[in-house]
Amino acid sequence: MAIPTFGQATPLSVRPYQAGDEVAVLDLVAADPLPGQPPTTPAMLAEALAGRSPVDGGWWAELDPPVTDVVHDSRGQVLGVVSYATRPGDGAGFLLWLHCREDTAVANTLIAHTLDRLGRRTVHAFEFASALTHGLEGLPARHRPVTRRALEGAGFTSRDLWRYMRVPLPVSGLSNAAHVTVDECEDPPGKRLEVREDGQLAAEATIGRPVTGTGVLWWISVVPAARGRDLGLALLGSALDLLTGLGAREAILYVDDGPVGDPEHDRTAANGMYDRAGFTEVDRLHSFTRRP
Template identity: 55%
Template sequence: MPSAPRLTLRPYAPADAGAVLSLVNADRLPGQPVATPQALREALAGRSPVDGGWWAELDPPATHVAVGPDGTVLGVVSRALRPKDATGLILWLHCREDPRTADALVGGALAALGPRPVEAFQLATALTRGLEALPRAHREATHEALERAGFHGEPQWRYLLIDLPAPDLPRAARVRTVPEPGDSHARRLEVRRGEAAAEAEAVIGLPVEGAGALWWIGVRPPSRRRGIGRALLGSALDALGAHGARQAFLYVETNTGRGGEDDRTAATALYRSAGFREVDTLHSYTRPAPPPGRQLPLPSRAAASVATS
């Protein structure tokens, strides 16, 4: 059987922008905006409107593309080093979920980062709207390439989506909408009685390409179990619809402390009963540093298929 054509990893060049954007947008989840040239420039520079403080802790990222024998760009991977703890990061990776290319990209990034702990898909990038981790079901080849390389994945978020309008939800009384400090594309909704502290609050992100974001919703403990959260959810979705949203998405943490303050069981049940559907579960990955004198595995196909230049 003839061997598969050899892939080459080389540094990203400005002429690769169109091909890389095509790869990124091939992985776009419902509700997420199309990645633009400006978003790509921000990601290449190591900037993001979400998780910006964590990005500031990193050295400038290095981005490489995987190309076939004819020079076609088949994949892209961006990596960086966090100096404060000498941890490497695989920031983002796209390859149209081709297993061989995924192996090559992961293997190339690990070879460049060297024998150190490495994290993958831990931060939101400028290429998405707050998507902090890898959508496991939509990115099966990437997930499997990471596992072959010795990474361990943990679910962090559920990505939920709803079509608008949502007419069956109640609406809250006494809702005040105010700007969200520091974010011109967000609004805060508050349920108040006079000048007292808000009983409940929600933060929405105004729609982009017809999809709005529900960034946060919370009800103060004395006001819980009275239906205020469900009513405020209805009002928040109405507000997004008034700004032209046809869909709304949200992220809810996977359950990490059943019964405690970080328990998201009730929130998840509320969203599902309101009509949100789960699009995917978002995973982040870690790979420990190899013990002294021992090399952790690279994906099995990477060494045979990648030449680094």
């Protein structure tokens, strides 16, 4: 299908993804580098094309098989890619992932094509983490400004939901929690750390196995009765030391600190703890919704 676009000498065309597009699509993904994210491999791309992901796998299982299409020019050069699907349970559509080298015309073409294919229904974009990334649950708004503007220009409403942070390893100056037990964890794959006091769980953390030198802190929490004495910070020190021992050279994490004033997502204490540990914010992750 040929689509006329502004700013292009010739119309762009859209067609289904083919096996021979793998290298071009991997190059498109690599053109959106984000600190702390490992390079996307052919195996990761294959999982994303199949509609599977090691993170948010339950959400992906609720979707119909995804459709992936590419945009190309008159010479056949692949300029962009988009993957989308529908959810039978509620009829919603999902723009799952999109890469376009932050070219406005290509982004607009991909989004318009996706909306045309999904039809008149509520459509969510960048709602789940795909297998292309290491748990990136949203669009990094500062690193992908063209894609964000194209979505909003197409009628999507943006929701700022996650703080994405990273720190080089090892981290010095942090204490370690006493009496930490470490066990294997399968979902997500990695290690689970626990601190128990008087036989009761006081704090816990989950880390992911490092990938190309990057480890993930998936979860850390302290029960209310044990708060106020830096147990969380000490457990964070233990988790980061464990990641370092497993070969990680940096650690990343995601904080779901939604809109200010939302008591359910008040992460003031958590953000303060990560700042004290030396984490810096890489970007804010946005999800999007467009209603018919």
